[in-house]
Amino acid sequence: MTAAVEHNGFGRNSRSMLRRLRDVMAEARAPQDRLDSITSIIAADMAAEVCSIYVRRSDNLLELCATEGLNKDAVHRTLMHFGEGLVGDIAARAQSIALSDAQSHPKFAYRPETGEEIYQSLAGVPVMRADRVLGVLVVQNRSRRQYSDEEIETLETFAMVLAELLANGVFGDQAPKHDTPLRLAGQTVAPGIGIGVAYFHQQSTAIRRVVADNPAVEKERLETAMREVRDRIDTLLAAPDLAEVGEHRDVLETFRMIAHDRGWLTRMNDAIDNGLTAEAAVQRARADMRARLGSVQNPYLRERLADFDDLANRLLSRLAGEEENGDAAAIAEDQPYVVVARSMGPAELLEYDRHNLTGLVLEEGSATAHVAIVARALDIPVLGNIPGLLSEVNPGDRLIVDADNNQVLLRPTEDVQEYFHAGLKARAETKARYQALRDLPARTLDGVDVTLLLNVGLMFDLQQLDATGAAGIGLYRTEIPFMVRRDIPDVEQQTDVYRRVLEAANGRPVTFRTLDAGGDKHIQAFDHDPGDNPALGWRSLRISVDHPSLLRNQLRAIFRAAAGAPVDLMFPMVSTVAEFDAARAILDRELERAVRHGDPLPRNLRLGSMLEVPSLAWQLPEILKRVDFLSVGSNDLQQFFFAADRGDQRVTHRYDPVSVPFLRLLKQIADACNEMDKPLTLCGEMAGSRIGALALIGIGYRRLSMASASIGPVKETVRAINYTDLQTFMSNLLKSREGRLVEHLKAFSRDHQIPA
Ligand code: PEP
Numbered sequence: 001m002t003a004a005v006e007h008n009g010f011g012r013n014s015r016s017m018l019r020r021l022r023d024v025m026a027e028a029r030a031p032q033d034r035l036d037s038i039t040s041i042i043a044a045d046m047a048a049e050v051c052s053i054y055v056r057r058s059d060n061l062l063e064l065c066a067t068e069g070l071n072k073d074a075v076h077r078t079l080m081h082f083g084e085g086l087v088g089d090i091a092a093r094a095q096s097i098a099l100s101d102a103q104s105h106p107k108f109a110y111r112p113e114t115g116e117e118i119y120q121s122l123a124g125v126p127v128m129r130a131d132r133v134l135g136v137l138v139v140q141n142r143s144r145r146q147y148s149d150e151e152i153e154t155l156e157t158f159a160m161v162l163a164e165l166l167a168n169g170v171f172g173d174q175a176p177k178h179d180t181p182l183r184l185a186g187q188t189v190a191p192g193i194g195i196g197v198a199y200f201h202q203q204s205t206a207i208r209r210v211v212a213d214n215p216a217v218e219k220e221r222l223e224t225a226m227r228e229v230r231d232r233i234d235t236l237l238a239a240p241d242l243a244e245v246g247e248h249r250d251v252l253e254t255f256r257m258i259a260h261d262r263g264w265l266t267r268m269n270d271a272i273d274n275g276l277t278a279e280a281a282v283q284r285a286r287a288d289m290r291a292r293l294g295s296v297q298n299p300y301l302r303e304r305l306a307d308f309d310d311l312a313n314r315l316l317s318r319l320a321g322e323e324e325n326g327d328a329a330a331i332a333e334d335q336p337y338v339v340v341a342r343s344m345g346p347a348e349l350l351e352y353d354r355h356n357l358t359g360l361v362l363e364e365g366s367a368t369a370h371v372a373i374v375a376r377a378l379d380i381p382v383l384g385n386i387p388g389l390l391s392e393v394n395p396g397d398r399l400i401v402d403a404d405n406n407q408v409l410l411r412p413t414e415d416v417q418e419y420f421h422a423g424l425k426a427r428a429e430t431k432a433r434y435q436a437l438r439d440l441p442a443r444t445l446d447g448v449d450v451t452l453l454l455n456v457g458l459m460f461d462l463q464q465l466d467a468t469g470a471a472g473i474g475l476y477r478t479e480i481p482f483m484v485r486r487d488i489p490d491v492e493q494q495t496d497v498y499r500r501v502l503e504a505a506n507g508r509p510v511t512f513r514t515l516d517a518g519g520d521k522h523i524q525a526f527d528h529d530p531g532d533n534p535a536l537g538w539r540s541l542r543i544s545v546d547h548p549s550l551l552r553n554q555l556r557a558i559f560r561a562a563a564g565a566p567v568d569l570m571f572p573m574v575s576t577v578a579e580f581d582a583a584r585a586i587l588d589r590e591l592e593r594a595v596r597h598g599d600p601l602p603r604n605l606r607l608g609s610m611l612e613v614p615s616l617a618w619q620l621p622e623i624l625k626r627v628d629f630l631s632v633g634s635n636d637l638q639q640f641f642f643a644a645d646r647g648d649q650r651v652t653h654r655y656d657p658v659s660v661p662f663l664r665l666l667k668q669i670a671d672a673c674n675e676m677d678k679p680l681t682l683c684g685e686m687a688g689s690r691i692g693a694l695a696l697i698g699i700g701y702r703r704l705s706m707a708s709a710s711i712g713p714v715k716e717t718v719r720a721i722n723y724t725d726l727q728t729f730m731s732n733l734l735k736s737r738e739g740r741l742v743e744h745l746k747a748f749s750r751d752h753q754i755p756a
């Protein structure tokens, strides 16, 4: 039989096929026999000439354990590494593939012992359970067959059944066991250090029944479970420590809305009609979602995937009659633990006992993940984007989440653990030291004042104003409330957010930056094509000047929130003065409108520009004539200056901002501002590193805006500086050296007892 054969996909025949599978599983047969029968059933149902099952072994190799169609001699002989060949690729990426011409695929690895050279097309799906890949299921055809989406779905349903078999240990111990210490690199999602035992998220619920006897009963079970899940979500969201307004609430409310969406309930009911039990239908809907969205990069869709995963897990536990995260409750009392997951929805984190939860590690999560927003609000360290995490950790392993240094340590030795425990203690002491500096001025030994300001994005950052003693908010990133919502916040909603910011500032100055959407800042409600180079594309002020109403609404909200108080405002990503003028004209129109409507105008409106595009550095006299202040965004400026993507770990650290070329540019900017007597702030990451701040102060910067964790250390550094010495040193360095200057500045700090 070949591609010409009409295939039904998962539908009419699926119930009888599932029954046959169930019978095979129920019979008292040797495991190998069962696997062989399963491959025959699948091959026949899928109209495939080959069906093979690869099982993951404890040494992490994928072993061909059964086949219909390939040489039987190859069984238990053919082994693939994760990532090797198409089978290894499916396992490594945990994603299905369908290829009509598999042999021309770059990943195709020919294994002569299998005799597979005569098969052109291939479809394969990962066999997964609780986020772990247990094996790979493959079908092949001689002709160039285009496998349909329905066929892949069918294969995924088979894989699900198989996963339950493998997980129940029918074919031996598949769980790889690692016992040596290992360090895995990741990306800081929420800062901090956490030590505890590994607890695998979603490990609890096994599906015991796949084939339904009575669809009506299954539908009823699903309905009930759904109702219970919704009630549970309402209870969770009512927790007092989440009551405070902030983006985490927006994120959680979005999740609540998704839980009430009926679309996917309909889809699960369809799967029940096709012969699955309620739990298998949930699993089916989840697999579907993963297959459709698994490879998309769009952060909005990735968040939806995490939300669906969360709901699916909740439903499965309900259907199995468990309390949510039943096993989490089983973690020994007073045992600090770290949750390990592929990804996670924001509400899932709330299920864990927060008292002993010391950290979260995610194979896929990034800093914009919604769970990160909730974790930050709860002060839980999170490390994300850790390739290989799930296959390297064993449940119960000791873990050290060092989110401050982008790493997680698995099974650390006693020495290392002691070192980190000591580190945690030292952290607490350091925190106390910075706390003691809170009300002291950021003044150099020879009396030069440096203004230390806060960068704020999330509402939760606002608490840090009082905690750090920052002089005000040097950069309020207005896009954050846009990023966590599904729709564009209207004027009233924005006014509410900005009012809360001003209230928290309590008279301290706040610099509002207008919407900086695009590039690395994805706004869910803007579904525009990001283009090939999002950082260089239609973003930020470019969008605002093309959509004046967007900018005007934002300005209206800022003015309303200020209610007559002074306002500092700046435009991001200004590339030319003409662009600044265009934005300014929109601002003027909004001010005229306010006058017409009798709305209160800001008592004193100071308008600034960010300098984060190098071209503006060659228009300094022109831009400085137009603005009340300038703010250097060194993150973007550095990205464009060195042509190095700020989000690409392979290149970001290759070019140092504390280096001659970049500091020369920054000094030119400072000199021009000094000459024209315009206040200048630098609000990129560089301002928050002690060495960066040292260099900046040495070349004339007096206002630095940074993340809250940096205020204490930078203030400590400032208070140890003799400005006259530093200025001479920097000026000589920029004349006499080339390239990186960090080591020189460190030596200077050592010589002058400056903490750096
Ligand atoms: C910058 O680019 O340095 C900056 C402060 O803005 P953001 O990091 O928000 O792009």
Ligand code: MG
Residues within 6 Å of the ligand: 572, 612, 633, 635, 636
């Ligand atoms: Mg920027």
